[in-house]
Amino acid sequence: MPQKLLPPAPDELEVSVFGPGYGESVLIHVGSGIWLAIDSCIDPVTGRSAPLGYLESLDIDPKTAIDLVVASHWHADHIRGLHELFSTASAAKFCCSSALCRKEFTALGKLYSGGKSRIPLGPEELYRCLETVSERIRTTGQSHLRWATADRLLWQYVSGGTPPSLVATLTSLSPSDSMISRSLKFMVDSSAAIKKGCVKARLTAGSPNDVAVALLLNINGRKILLGSDLEDEDNPLFGWSAVMSGMTAPGSRSGTFKVAHHGSVSGYLDDVWNTILEPEPLALLTPFRHGKHRIPNAADRARILSKTSQAYISAHPENVVRPAKKPTKIQGLMDGAIRNRRLAAGPIGHIRWRASICNPADKGTVDLFDGALALLDVV
Amino acid sequence: MTNLSDVLSGRDLAGRFDIKQLLGERELARPFSVKDDYLGSRVYGNTVEATASASPLLEDESPFILTPPERQSPSIHRFVKEQEFEGTVVAVNEDEGTFTARLVDLTNNCPDEEGEFFLAELNGDEYLVVPGALFTWTIGLQWRNTTMQRVSDIRFRRLPGFTREAIAKSEAEAEELAKFLDEQDAPEAFAARPR
Numbered sequence: 020m021p022q023k024l025l026p027p028a029p030d031e032l033e034v035s036v037f038g039p040g041y042g043e044s045v046l047i048h049v050g051s052g053i054w055l056a057i058d059s060c061i062d063p064v065t066g067r068s069a070p071l072g073y074l075e076s077l078d079i080d081p082k083t084a085i086d087l088v089v090a091s092h093w094h095a096d097h098i099r100g101l102h103e104l105f106s107t108a109s110a111a112k113f114c115c116s117s118a119l120c121r122k123e124f125t126a127l128g129k130l131y132s133g134g135k136s137r138i139p140l141g142p143e144e145l146y147r148c149l150e151t152v153s154e155r156i157r158t159t160g161q162s163h164l165r166w167a168t169a170d171r172l173l174w175q176y177v178s179g180g181t182p183p184s185l186v187a188t189l190t191s192l193s194p195s196d197s198m199i200s201r202s203l204k205f206m207v208d209s210s211a212a213i214k215k216g217c218v219k220a221r222l223t224a225g226s227p228n229d230v231a232v233a234l235l236l237n238i239n240g241r242k243i244l245l246g247s248d249l250e251d252e253d254n255p256l257f258g259w260s261a262v263m264s265g266m267t268a269p270g271s272r273s274g275t276f277k278v279a280h281h282g283s284v285s286g287y288l289d290d291v292w293n294t295i296l297e298p299e300p301l302a303l304l305t306p307f308r309h310g311k312h313r314i315p316n317a318a319d320r321a322r323i324l325s326k327t328s329q330a331y332i333s334a335h336p337e338n339v340v341r342p343a344k345k346p347t348k349i350q351g352l353m354d355g356a357i358r359n360r361r362l363a364a365g366p367i368g369h370i371r372w373r374a375s376i377c378n379p380a381d382k383g384t385v386d387l388f389d390g391a392l393a394l395l396d397v398v
Numbered sequence: 399m400t401n402l403s404d405v406l407s408g409r410d411l412a413g414r415f416d417i418k419q420l421l422g423e424r425e426l427a428r429p430f431s432v433k434d435d436y437l438g439s440r441v442y443g444n445t446v447e448a449t450a451s452a453s454p455l456l457e458d459e460s461p462f463i464l465t466p467p468e469r470q471s472p473s474i475h476r477f478v479k480e481q482e483f484e485g486t487v488v489a490v491n492e493d494e495g496t497f498t499a500r501l502v503d504l505t506n507n508c509p510d511e512e513g514e515f516f517l518a519e520l521n522g523d524e525y526l527v528v529p530g531a532l533f534t535w536t537i538g539l540q541w542r543n544t545t546m547q548r549v550s551d552i553r554f555r556r557l558p559g560f561t562r563e564a565i566a567k568s569e570a571e572a573e574e575l576a577k578f579l580d581e582q583d584a585p586e587a588f589a590a591r592p593r
Contacts, residue, residue, distance in 0.1 A: 025530070049590075051593050052593050053590050053593065063509040063510070065432065068505075080576035086588075086590050086591060087590075090497040109592060112584075117580075120575075120576050120579050120580060121576060122572045122576040122577075125573075125576050126565075126568045126569045126573070126574055128572070129568040129571055129572050130564065130565065130568045133564070133568075135482060135486055136532060137502045137504065138484055138485075138486045138500070138502055138532060146572075146575075149575060149579060150575065152579065152582075153575060153579060153582075154576060156578075156582050162582065162584035162585075162588070163582070163584075163586070164582050164583060164584060165583060166581060166583050170433040170586040172588065173587055173588065174587055174588045174589075175587050175588070175590070176589070177589075179592075188587075201431035240524035244553075261592050309462060309488060309500075309512075310489040310498035310512065311489060311491070311498055312499075334529060342508065342509070343508065345481060348548060349481050349537055349548075351481055352537050352548055352549075352550045353481075353537065353550070355527045355550070356515060356516075356519060356535070356550045356552070357513040357514065357515055358496075358513060358514050359512075359513055359514050360509070360511060360512075360513040361511065361512055361513065362509050362511055362512075363500055363501075363509065363510035363511055364510065364513045
């Protein structure tokens, strides 16, 4: 059997990062067959949620295996396929920022979900997830939703036995109260403008990202920092500075980092690398190719590599993949109207790190699939 | 194939369309859900003659109002769509006189694309080009009198397309969902299901 298709052992930790160039998803095996999914992106080849396809390729039933789905925020590059993932993982609980449940945002999601546009908009995907959450609560009478805010324990697992062989916790580090307040204003203003009839036909990502949920996973003392698209603005009430002012992160030291905001300078805070990450951490990231944006750029890559040589990226940040040609007569007309035509995303690159749960000193193994590469090798 | 939304949106209007062709994709009742004061459309025998004068308000379907074109010639008799993309503006590059767009192929099952278009090609729609704006890019064969030519056409959509009823309904449902979920925040961290 190809190595990629071998599932992790019950006592093996796995962090898989998927990203085709536009899109990001993280799938984590915390041990004992329990999986957590953070965000979703689409495999351009299959059109399906990448983490879902991966689990199925391992012959693992997502219906029972996925215990928790986290929507770190609503942007299209993090949320495509999330409803497919969450609805398939029929026993999973759900977490997102409470700002995303406000009526201004959900009303947009509802409006968008009734449209026929095939351009992914973001709010409608989240709205469908929240509808499914609602159905599960009504059907089972059990809690299926927990809001992610700064310093909040979201999920935990303690195995049987004395002492327990596996203790795992997942804590949200953001968004802070100030971020939530500002994001609500953004949503109210945006939805009012869109409903009133502005030219802009869809809610576009605001900057900085005020709803990004950064997470800290602790598995038997081994810590993993998942940075989502959290940015910083040198204000202790917002972004990474707020995380550093919080109660959870300053006391931790993570050996693995899902680098925030695709390695961009806006997601970088020196204090994060110097204070709450171990020296030479394992850094995992996805690129962001959108329009003329190419993240991480050369300066971003140099900055990350100055902090660690163990950095891996799911796809080349500057690769240009040309689409298939259309029939000659149509192609000729297209060439006259558009230039630099390219695929929005390439193959779904996949970084997979596996390590022993029982031995926290085990550095583990990194496998790179389908175009993922070491950041050092990005030319 | 030309569908009725093309007519309603003003695409290649002011000509006569084969009603059978139009109704191949849409039911007959559809045209009359459009308010006549927003779109002059009349049925003549087995053809539809459509003359757009203002934005059509689709009551129950599209969330968007399509900008009425003012540039069609009255002598376009037929249009056959060969390739269609739905696009969204990613960025406007004013220095270069272009905008970058993401494209979804509506004709074939192909991966999403990106590319740059020239603003000057838009014939008056430039003011609609802002990040987030949606448009359609259609390539097809157009018959004008006895002349056939292959044309490329970019048309921007704009809001408001949400009717007051749709907004009110969505807000009511959204508020109900938000209110319900607001009370469902789990009081304690989730405990993993035992394996």
